[in-house]
Amino acid sequence: MPLTATYKRTSATQITADIYLPSPSTSPCPVLINIHGGAFMLGDSRMVSIPQVNDCLSCGWVVVAPNHRLCPQVNIRDGPLRDVRDCLEWIYSDDGLDRFLRESEEGKAYAVDKEKVMAFGTSSGGMLACGLGYDVPRPPRAILNFYGAVHFTHPCWTQPIPAIKSKLPRNLTPSFLEQVYTQEPIPTSSNVSLEGQTETGQSAGPDFSRPRDAFAFTQIANGAVIQACCPDPEVRREIDPVLNVTKEFPPTFVAHGLEDKMVSIEVSRELVRVLKEAGVECGMVEVPGEGHTFAMAMEVGGRTWELQRKGFDFLERVICS
Numbered sequence: 001m002p003l004t005a006t007y008k009r010t011s012a013t014q015i016t017a018d019i020y021l022p023s024p025s026t027s028p029c030p031v032l033i034n035i036h037g038g039a040f041m042l043g044d045s046r047m048v049s050i051p052q053v054n055d056c057l058s059c060g061w062v063v064v065a066p067n068h069r070l071c072p073q074v075n076i077r078d079g080p081l082r083d084v085r086d087c088l089e090w091i092y093s094d095d096g097l098d099r100f101l102r103e104s105e106e107g108k109a110y111a112v113d114k115e116k117v118m119a120f121g122t123s124s125g126g127m128l129a130c131g132l133g134y135d136v137p138r139p140p141r142a143i144l145n146f147y148g149a150v151h152f153t154h155p156c157w158t159q160p161i162p163a164i165k166s167k168l169p170r171n172l173t174p175s176f177l178e179q180v181y182t183q184e185p186i187p188t189s190s191n192v193s194l195e196g197q198t199e200t201g202q203s204a205g206p207d208f209s210r211p212r213d214a215f216a217f218t219q220i221a222n223g224a225v226i227q228a229c230c231p232d233p234e235v236r237r238e239i240d241p242v243l244n245v246t247k248e249f250p251p252t253f254v255a256h257g258l259e260d261k262m263v264s265i266e267v268s269r270e271l272v273r274v275l276k277e278a279g280v281e282c283g284m285v286e287v288p289g290e291g292h293t294f295a296m297a298m299e300v301g302g303r304t305w306e307l308q309r310k311g312f313d314f315l316e317r318v319i320c321s
Helices: 050-058 077-092 097-102 124-133 174-182 211-222 225-229 233-239 265-277 303-319
Strands: 003-009 014-020 029-035 062-066 112-122 142-146 252-257 282-287
Touching: 003 077, 003 097, 014 050, 014 077, 014 097, 029 050, 029 077, 029 124, 050 062, 050 303, 062 077, 077 112, 077 124, 077 233, 097 112, 112 124, 112 303, 124 142, 142 303, 174 211, 211 225, 252 265, 252 303, 265 282, 282 303
Parallel strands: 029 062, 029 112, 112 142, 142 252, 252 282
Antiparallel strands: 003 014, 014 062
């Protein structure tokens, strides 16, 4: 089981991160921030791929999986993105991760190598990982983005998804869906992830008797996720990673399934295009036969596993250069 640290306090809530520790080492450990997906509205820190976490631990990395406030009560910039940026600052701070480890029985043997901090995320978490590459005092050394929500002007962000729409109950009224805006405090976790995973790792579909599940899947089905989670077009432009790449952007690798029907692979291709144009070290793997959220279903050692490993090899290469 991971350790749990509070990395941020707001007036209404404490926001936590799960800390996974590798085997003890005499050397300071690199750190990977692992940001969960969930269309900015679902999921939490326990809904990450444990095989991926274990793979990173075998490299000697500390893995930090943060929670963040969930949309739509707060927009992407002021909620999820602000929170994960604060988590990054907490990791770099002398009073942050290092202090937490020193003061915990399980972590006191560990030190953090702050020159080797990396960021990784899936889906909405991929966007948030990329969001650590700009408008921060000190970005991570490298970023790994799995099928992230970027390039907000692409048509895929306004196109309905019939396969999901057909599964929505017909009795979801606006007044019921809008109950999501009344949750207090703003939640940092939900009962199910976009992948259908629960905190226990079991598979479970959305429960449409819960306003949050019903609201989130309605926005996904209607092609309205970005508008619901960031209504102001100016704010969307401010935070879109595709519009914020400069030559100072951290080295970045992208993985995306060729059969993704929820987030067009074209948004990742556009991100890689602007990274190359800016002269940023980057790479991409397009995974045959895989749709959205494939990271949660792949088998260790299988073809998809070996292809996605190229992203983690990229991180290792950057931090060791």
